[in-house]
Amino acid sequence: MNGGAGAGDFAAEAELELDCRGMRCPLPVIQLARRVGEVPVDGVVLVLADDPAAAADVPAWCRMRGHDYLGVAAAPDGTPSYGVRRRS
Amino acid sequence: MSEPVSTPGGYLDAASTEPLHPAAREILLEALDRGWGDPARLYGEGRRARLLLDNAREVVAAVVGARPDELSFTASGTQAVHLGVLGGLAGRVRTGRHLTVSAVEHSCVLQAARLHERSRGTVTTVPVDRLGRVDPLTYGEVLTGRPDTALACLQAANHEVGTVQPVAEVAAACTDAGVPLLVDAAQALGRVAVPEGWSVLTASAHKWGGPAGVGVLAVRRSVRWRSPLPEDERGGGRVPGFEDVPGALAGAAALRARVEESAELAARQSALVDRIRARVPELVPDVEVLGDPEWRLPHLVTFSCLYVDGEALVTELDRAGFAVSSGSSCTASTLEPSHVLAAMGVLTHGNVRVSLTRDTSEADVERFLGVLPGVVARIRSLSGVEGL
Numbered sequence: 001m002n003g004g005a006g007a008g009d010f011a012a013e014a015e016l017e018l019d020c021r022g023m024r025c026p027l028p029v030i031q032l033a034r035r036v037g038e039v040p041v042d043g044v045v046l047v048l049a050d051d052p053a054a055a056a057d058v059p060a061w062c063r064m065r066g067h068d069y070l071g072v073a074a075a076p077d078g079t080p081s082y083g084v085r086r087r088s
Numbered sequence: 089m090s091e092p093v094s095t096p097g098g099y100l101d102a103a104s105t106e107p108l109h110p111a112a113r114e115i116l117l118e119a120l121d122r123g124w125g126d127p128a129r130l131y132g133e134g135r136r137a138r139l140l141l142d143n144a145r146e147v148v149a150a151v152v153g154a155r156p157d158e159l160s161f162t163a164s165g166t167q168a169v170h171l172g173v174l175g176g177l178a179g180r181v182r183t184g185r186h187l188t189v190s191a192v193e194h195s196c197v198l199q200a201a202r203l204h205e206r207s208r209g210t211v212t213t214v215p216v217d218r219l220g221r222v223d224p225l226t227y228g229e230v231l232t233g234r235p236d237t238a239l240a241c242l243q244a245a246n247h248e249v250g251t252v253q254p255v256a257e258v259a260a261a262c263t264d265a266g267v268p269l270l271v272d273a274a275q276a277l278g279r280v281a282v283p284e285g286w287s288v289l290t291a292s293a294h295k296w297g298g299p300a301g302v303g304v305l306a307v308r309r310s311v312r313w314r315s316p317l318p319e320d321e322r323g324g325g326r327v328p329g330f331e332d333v334p335g336a337l338a339g340a341a342a343l344r345a346r347v348e349e350s351a352e353l354a355a356r357q358s359a360l361v362d363r364i365r366a367r368v369p370e371l372v373p374d375v376e377v378l379g380d381p382e383w384r385l386p387h388l389v390t391f392s393c394l395y396v397d398g399e400a401l402v403t404e405l406d407r408a409g410f411a412v413s414s415g416s417s418c419t420a421s422t423l424e425p426s427h428v429l430a431a432m433g434v435l436t437h438g439n440v441r442v443s444l445t446r447d448t449s450e451a452d453v454e455r456f457l458g459v460l461p462g463v464v465a466r467i468r469s470l471s472g473v474e475g476l
Contacts, residue, residue: 025397025416025425025436025437026394026395026396026397026437026438029394029395029437030395030471030473030476033395033473033476034476052424052425053416053425053430053436053437055430056425056429056430056433056434056435056436057425057435057436057437059433060376060433060434060435060436061394061435063433064374064376064394064435
């Protein structure tokens with residue numbers, strides 16, 4: 001799941017962080033779809049989500065929408081933080 | 089008793105359970121009258137029950153390619169898997185305490201694996217591709233890398249997406265490694281040919297149109313298997329307790345009937361599933377049809393609708409007269425998404441599994457296709473996600 005060495009580096013690049021803690025699927029992915037346009041193309045969005053379904057759904061959404069899934073890192077409170085690079 | 093059910097032809101959840109096959113009904117009623125005796129007893133009533141039980145065993149054994157004395161009836165498919173896995177591990181404890189399973193096995197296999205881990209055993213999970221299939225080469229490498237492997241498990245076909253697994257190739261790898269292979273054939277038996285090469289085989293009668301409460305456990309005589317439960321003489325020493333003789337006989341009758349009609353039925357169902365696979369993405373925006381389009385079960389198709397709660401879909405389709413299942417668990421108590429969909433790397437939300445019964449007609453499928461787009465659009469509209 002984790003990208004290995006350097007995973008989480010994308011967090012430093014992030015221009016937008018979406019706090020989806022407490023949201024159940026499919027809400028985190030809906031939030032991501034609504035707001036990904038707020039960063040420029042090649043910009044990075046972080047999705048903080050504690051719903052276990054996000055681990056599968058964020059990468060699947062990126063594949064379906066043609067964005068890059070960058071991996072998962074842990075936010076300071078331990079919540080998984082998923083990185084997405086906008087591609088179009 | 090007046091709980092509303094799906095409209096006629098609206099029951100599209102055969103993968104959960106198939107209605108009782110007409111060939112089983114009469115046999116079941118007759119066997120309730122004739123087969124109630126204790127098959128372990130030597131008087132007439134017992135001998136009669138024994139005869140019916142032996143008959144049921146012979147029929148099912150012939151279909152799965154086992155000797156009758158290799159086969160026992162269990163109380164469920166789940167029990168068959170639990171006994172098969174734990175007994176297979178116990179029988180080869182001298183070789184080691186390692187178990188290999190695919191990532192997309194039924195949860196009863198994975199729960200048995202978890203129990204094994206809690207008993208200080210170890211487990212390797214073999215990944216699957218986007219279509220839900222294991223790679224036989226990878227499976228073989230995993231076996232070679234663990235000479236302490238006591239047992240390997242692979243389903244005949246996946247219960248959530250219908251993908252058929254390369255059992256024969258994995259069985260060959262198991263033979264090379266000297267490891268017995270347990271094949272969970274719950275979704276396949278009676279629908280597609282039983283894959284060759286199994287050492288332990290499990291199945292469940294209600295999946296093929298037999299009664300619930302009848303599972304199948306077959307263990308090759310060449311396999312070292314030891315019951316994980318207290319000793320009991322019944323069930324060939326493999327399954328404890330007094331068998332459900334009428335249930336086993338009705339299950340066998342249903343299986344025989346299914347096998348006889350399977351070629352014709354599979355062709356018809358497969359064409360209807362092809363139609364669903366082709367039409368759903370045309371009718372509904374942002375849908376991903378899952379599983380292998382070719383190498384699959386004839387009667388089962390799964391798709392995921394982006395931005396939709398799977399349970400809302402099940403509820404709304406139920407209201408529209410259709411019974412389907414969902415691998416999504418957005419509001420389920422566990423919150424854990426389907427391990428099958430997650431292992432495939434596909435959307436876990438908005439999931440709908442449609443599985444046809446032997447009675448599902450072309451008109452039923454058309455009616456479903458007519459209702460589905462409006463249902464999805466309504467749910468999307470309520471949550472304001474159209475056009476996202």
